[in-house]
Amino acid sequence: MTQTGVQSGRVRQRTHEGFLRHKGFRWAIVATGLCVAAIGVYFFAAQSLMEAPSGGSWLGYILGTVSAGLIVWLACLGVRKRAVSDGHYSLKAWVSAHVYLGLSLTVLATLHTGFQFGWNVHTLAYALMMLVIASGGFGIWAYTVMPHRLSANRGEITRRQMLDTLESLDGQLQEAAQPLDRAGAAIVRHSVQDTQIGGAFWQRLSGSYSNCANKQSLDQIRTLSRTGASGEVLVKIEELMQQKADALALARRQMRITGLLEVWLFVHIPATFALLAALIAHIVSVFAYW
Amino acid sequence: MAEVYKVAIIGSGPAGLSAAAHAARLGLSHILIEKTDHLSDTIYRYQKGKHVMATPSVLVLRSDCDFDAGKREKILDQWNQDVAAAGVNVKFNADVKAITGDKGAFVIELKTGDPVQAENIILAVGTQGNPNLMRCEGGDLPHVQYQLDDPGEYTDEHIFVIGGGDAGIENAMGLIADAGQNNTVTLLNRGADFPTAKKPNVDGLLAARDAGRIGVLTESNTALVEPGWITVETPQGSTRYKCDRIIARMGAAPPRAFVEAAGVAFASPDRTAFPTLTPTFESTTKPGIYVIGALAGYPLIKHCMNQGYDVVEYINGNTSLEAADEPLLKDKLRGLPGNKSVAEWLEFLRSHVEILNGLSPLQMREFLLDSEVRAYKAGDPIFVRNEQGSSLFGIASGSVKVEVDPSNPNVTVPIGESSIFGEVGLISGRRRGATIRAADACICVEIPRMAALKLMSQVPEARETVNRITTERQVLQIFKSGLTPADIKDVLAGAEVKDVKPGEAIITEGDLSDDLFIIRSGSMIVEKTLGGKPMFMSYVPAGSYSGEMAMIERSPRSTTVKAAIRSTVVKLPAGPFRELLKRKPELDKRMRDEMKARREINAFVESQQDKFAGAVDMYSSVANFLIKQGIGEATDVLLIDESLCVGCDNCEKACADSHDGLSRLNREAGTTFANIHVPTSCRHCEHPHCMSDCPPNAIRRGPDGEVFISDACIGCGNCQRACPYGVIQMDKPPPPKPSLLKWMLFGMGPGPGQPDYAWRKKAAAKQNSESPKLAIKCDMCSGKSGGPACVRACPTGAAIRVSPDAFLSVARIERSAG
Known part of the structure; x- marks a missing residue:
């Protein structure tokens, strides 16, 4: 149909897939295969072994080595993500593999335990691993659901523009408040100086800002009498404060969604480090106190 | 009787002052005439502290004034010293009104004071010193000024800034930057909008207006200026405002009328044309007048200064002076067979390549500085099919063969001596359509796109030749089938080249016309009315044809074909x-x-419309949205799927980390439609707007089609202003930061991504070196084997790079319907 050259060369796509569907679910298939194979071998081995398979059996060693190797490799995503090298790699492929191979650990590591749990460092390592996987599971959910909301909420407004709008409204409020008396000016000052856009961590996530200074000021301004010379000024100020309330709501929704996209990492990452520590303790103790 | 000077130099810019200094050193009787009360007004008017660059670095400076890259102040001081040391006779505040007389007895009439008499005149007035003036009554009053050096100078004034371009807006914003100055500033704009200004400037202005910090009067003109007052015509009527100062920033124009009135002819009526000159810079129509510097077509300071020196040597009777660019040309021509001197080569190329026939020896020199001459052995490839390339080739000797059939390299068409090739890439900006090899030992000159366009605007014959050959070749290339130039003679005789505005239809559905169209540059979209509304059917890039159905079947037009962007088409009867x-x-x-293939696609879309109307609507509206975003002129664009983007900004971080710490893309900014977000990032246009006015010619197209800025950038900012998509920024690279490992293990440095401003400032202070702000834009990670870092570093697969013709295909319907 066209006479132009074929699109040769580098990354240039016609269609695309997200990290979950990457290359037609390649890593999902690999991970499932791994799990199925492990389960098959486990029950086959369970019959041939003298006692129930545990971490100490030949199967336990294999599963343990594979799982420990996977955990270390999965943790390397943090470095891969930040190291922008020139060669050919795809972070999407890494994330895809991270997700599915990480999920496969629930099977591999559980089989490695041989279902022997107790109040010891071994089970601690297992529990931490499950915590990491569970928080990762929340991450997958957030990454699937939140991007739509994030995009729909901000439209074409950038973070910078949201902050600029608020700053500009503050400037306008200050100018508009010039003719007010001391009490009126104090109300406006409260909105301009004491309004927090974000606030505490839980406030950001919950999105409830009942103590918002702008909201308080807006309520107070509405109670002031509109008679006399300042009436027009007060109408203008109320308008500006309402605009500011809308702008704040938009920015806070944005922070809430970005918060949800990040909050699981606050569990996922520290738990990963704890897991690595526990894993070392587990391996050392197993070999030292055999 | 006043003194008759041997030489009068008009204009004291780099060219003029260099000429004057050399005349003074040689002891020639001379006079340097300057309009203002200081030397080098254009550079004087740069903002304070601006870093001035010295390119091309390979060119040796030959002047009695010194010049090296550095701050504006340092350079101006240096020149003032050099001019004083040489003992130049400067006449300040002398505005030239007219030049009369002939060689040996010129009379230069000034607006004030006695006329100056001279035997020879060097015109070095440049193009910037001629701001558009206020033409209303009172426009010549002293409180009307055409520049603003230091906005901090004025306090408690009522100031009107006239002109809604970047210069006007930046001046106005500078005046209100510090509220403590207490100025009342009003910006006056002739139109309703600010189409020539950058978006951030306009946004800033409108925000300041909304905050009540500045007055903005649109659709307004100045009617009358009086001391202390200004009368403005607005759509609502005329109003008189208090006004202590007027800053008029209404653009500048080369003083062509003045130069022509002196008898100096220009190459063409084209706005960008330059005077016709001999190799010694003398006007071909008015002996005794020498034109140098920007007015002669040399915008770079070093060129100008060298020309100032050279032209005085010529006037002084030195005929054997070797031009300063001689070593460069020698170097360029070294290794070519034939052992010719530079002058012989220039003449050989000029007389052997048809499109160069009309060039003067001086133009030839400059032309060759930009171009490359190469010798090829028989069978050597000159360029290969699908390669990126927008340069034009001329054959100086020998011949080449075009492999017209990609599947069989033995099918070739010859092109002979003096002709050109590569012109399709030059005009359409697309990849090379065929491989071309040397048929026998040949010598070709490769002319980069900018040099070729300059050539075409300077020499009308060259333009006609290129146009004629292009149309013929394009027809041959598109239709192939063993056609020869003789076959298509009749078709071409009636061919008509047409410029099409964006959105203008070349074919309208239902019409009875039956001509065939070739899209030479730009691109078209095909629409068909389905269910009462126009539906996007397909995208037709340059180098294709359209309208064959009605031509072959003599039926009414079945679709509408209209331009996606400004395009050029060839209509074939x-x-x-x-x-x-x-x-x-x-x-x-x-x-x-x-x-048949095209009809099947149309039929497919129509059939899907019945079954999956939603999917087709979506396909059509997404295509229309992207076309509206200028995708029609893109070759490779970054898109973000908002249904996958988690806003981690890893794309921006990866961009910064693979490019000296500065990100060339802004993920959040830009427009969004139906999950497709077009971030602010270069789309590598077919005909890049940024390339249009780059003084050092630093913007090029690379091997993968990327438009990139080379090290030759002088930081002038022209490209940033020219880019309609706002993807070029002026910035200096931050100092190198500690490695990723140091950051991860010890928390050293700012971490991945573009360092924040505070860190940069601190680190730069430690380094204590001055680095200029340069133009920064996406280079598609040129030279990185993995391809664009933004795409590689996206964890969710939201970031993709696409070319429009691949992305706007019907595959999208299948996907969304399926």
Whole structure:
């Protein structure tokens, strides 16, 4: 149909897939295969072994080595993500593999335990691993659901523009408040100086800002009498404060969604480090106190 | 009787002052005439502290004034010292009104004071010193000024800034930057909008207006200026405002009328044309007047200063002076067979390549500085099919062969001596359509796109030749089928080149016209009315044809074809083309096959419309949205799927980390439609707007089609202003930061991504070195084997790079319907 050259060369796509569907679910298939194979071998081995398979059996060693190797490799995503090298790699492929191979650990590591749990460092390592996987599971959910909301909420407004709008409204409020008396000016000052856009961590996530200074000021301004010379000024100020309330709501929704996209990492990452520590303790103790 | 100077130099810019200094050193009787009260007004008017660059670095400076890259103040001081040391006779505040007389007895009339008499005149007035003036009554009053050096100078004034371009807006914003100055500033704009200004400037202005910090009067003109007052015509009527100062920033124009009135002829009526000159910079129509510097077409300071020196040598009777660029040219021509001198080569190329015939020896020199001359052995590839390239080739000796059939390299068409090739890439900006090899030992000159365009605007014959050959070749290349130039003579005789505005239709559905169109540059979209509304059917890039159905079947037009962006099409009359089809059954079959394929696509979209109306609507509206975003002129664009983007900004971080710590893309900014977000990032236009006015010619197209800025950038900011998509920024690279490992293990440095401003400032202070702000833009990670870092570093697969013709295909319907 066209006479132009074929699109040769580098990354240039016609269609695309997200990290979950990457290359037609390649890593999902690999991970499932791994799990199925492990389960098959486990029950086959369970019959041939003298006692129930545990971490100490030949199967336990294999599963343990594979799982420990996977955990270390999965943790390397943090470095891969930040190291922008020139060669050919795809972070999407890494994330895809991270997700599915990480999920496969629930099977591999559980089989490695041989279902022997107790109040010891071994089970601690297992529990931490499950915590990491569970928080990762929340991450997958957030990454699937939140991007739509994030995009729909901000439209074409950038973070910078949201902050600029608020700053500009503050400037306008200050100018508009010039003719007010001391009490009126104090109300406006409260909105301009004491309004927090974000606030505490839980406030950001919950999105409830009942103590918002702008909201308080807006309520107070509405109670002031509109008679006399300042009436027009007060109408203008109320308008500006309402605009500011809308702008704040938009920015806070944005922070809430970005918060949800990040909050699981606050569990996922520290738990990963704890897991690595526990894993070392587990391996050392197993070999030292055999 | 006043003194008759040997030489009068008009304009004291780099060219003029260098000429004057050399005249003074030689002891020639001379006078340097300057309009203002200081030397080098253009550079004087740069903002304070601006870093001035010295390119091209390979060129040796030959002047009695020194010049090296550095701050504006340092350079101006240096020149003032050099001019004083040489003992130059400067006449300040002398505005030249007219030049009369002839060689040996010129009279330079000044607006004030006695006329100056001179035997020779060097015109070095540049193009910037001629701001558009206020033409209303009172426009010449002293409180009207055309520049603003230091906005901090003025306090408690009522100031009107006239002009809604970047200069006007930046001046106005500078004046209100510090509220403590207490200025009342009003910006006056002739139109309703600010189309020539950058978006951030306009946004800033409108925000300041909304905050009540500045007054903005649109659709307004100045009617009268009086001391202390200004009268403005607005749509609502005329109003008189208090006004202590007027800053008029209404653009500048080269003083062509003045130069022509002196008898100096220009190459063409084209706005960008330059005077015609001999190799010694003398006007061909007015002996005794020498034109140098920007007015002669040399915008770079070093060129200007060298020319100042050279021209004085010529006037002083030195005929054997070797031009300063001689070593460069020698170097360029070294290794070519034939052992010719530079002058012989220049003449050889000029007389042997048809499109160069009309050039003067001086133009030839400059032309060759930009171009490359190469010798090829028989069989050597000159360029390969699908390679990126927008340069034009001229054959100085020998011949080449074009491999017209990609599947069989033995099918070739020859192109002979003095002709050109590569012109399709030059005009359409697309990849090379065929491989071209040397048929026998040949010498070709490769002319980069900018040099070729300059050539075409300077020499009308060259433009006609290129246009004629282009149309012929394009027809041959598009229709192939073993056609020869003789076959298509009749078709071409009626061919008509047409410029099409964006959105203008070349074919309208239902019409009875039957001409065939070739898209030479730009791109078209095909629409069909389905269910009462226009539906996007397909995208037709440059280098394709359209309109064959009506031509072959003599039926009314079945679709509407309209321009996605400003395009050029060639209209081929249907009658002669039908004759051609009759004579060439092979071509007939080929076109019918392609017609069938196109019809199937249309039928597919129509059938899907019945079944999956939503999917087709979506496909059509997404395509229209992207076309509106200028995708029609893109070759490679970054898109973000908002249904996958988690806003981690890893794309921006990866961009910064792979490019000296500065991100060339802004993920959040830009427009969004139906999950597709077009971030602010270069789309590598077919005909990049940024390339249009780059003084050092630093913007090039690379091997993968990327438009990149080379190290030759002088930081002038022209490209940033020219880019309609706002993807070029002026910035200096931050100092290198500690490695990723140091950051991860010890928390050293700012971490991945573009360092924040505070860190940069601190680190730069430690380094204590001055680095200029340069133009920064996406280079598509040129030279990185993994390809664009933004795409590689996206964890969710939201970031993709696409070319429009691949992305706007019907595959999208299948996907969303399926």
